[in-house]
Amino acid sequence: MQLSKVAFFLPLIASTFAVAVPDAGLKEAAVLQAKRNDFEKRQNCVPNGCKCNPVPQGQYCGWCSAVTNPGNGGSWSDVFECNPSGGCCRYGPRSSCNVWPNFSPCGP
Structure with a gap:
């Protein structure tokens, strides 16, 4: 009887962990985007004969x-x-x- 309860809650527990993982990925993506934006700002250096x-x-x-x-x-x-x-x-x-x-x- 106890094993059937574990089998019932196991998908719920697994889905909780699966939902928590993308948050770290979103933060990492935001950091990468910020670095990309910084790089793009530096690319706007225009040769003007200086x-x-x-x-x-x-x-x-x-x-x-x-x-x-x-x-x-x-x-x-x-x-x-x-x-x-x-x-x-x-x-x-x-x-x-x-x-x-x-x-x-x-x-x-």
Whole structure:
């Protein structure tokens, strides 16, 4: 008699565990989507003829000494991606680049 009760409740218990597993998957999917969105933001760096001194790869405000020319349509209050060979692309304006003399970012 007792075994029939276990057999009756076993599917209920198994389905409870099965329902709990996708929640972890949803959280993981949300983290992956956030990383993907962050990557897409970084992909919006537009080459505009800007120039940098040879510096470590990273993001620099136009006011940083690394940026020597903001390029076409660029502004000193924009954020630029500079690389060790002096290459550059422009992300666009950032409010933290307008705060003189504490503008940021200025490198990696």
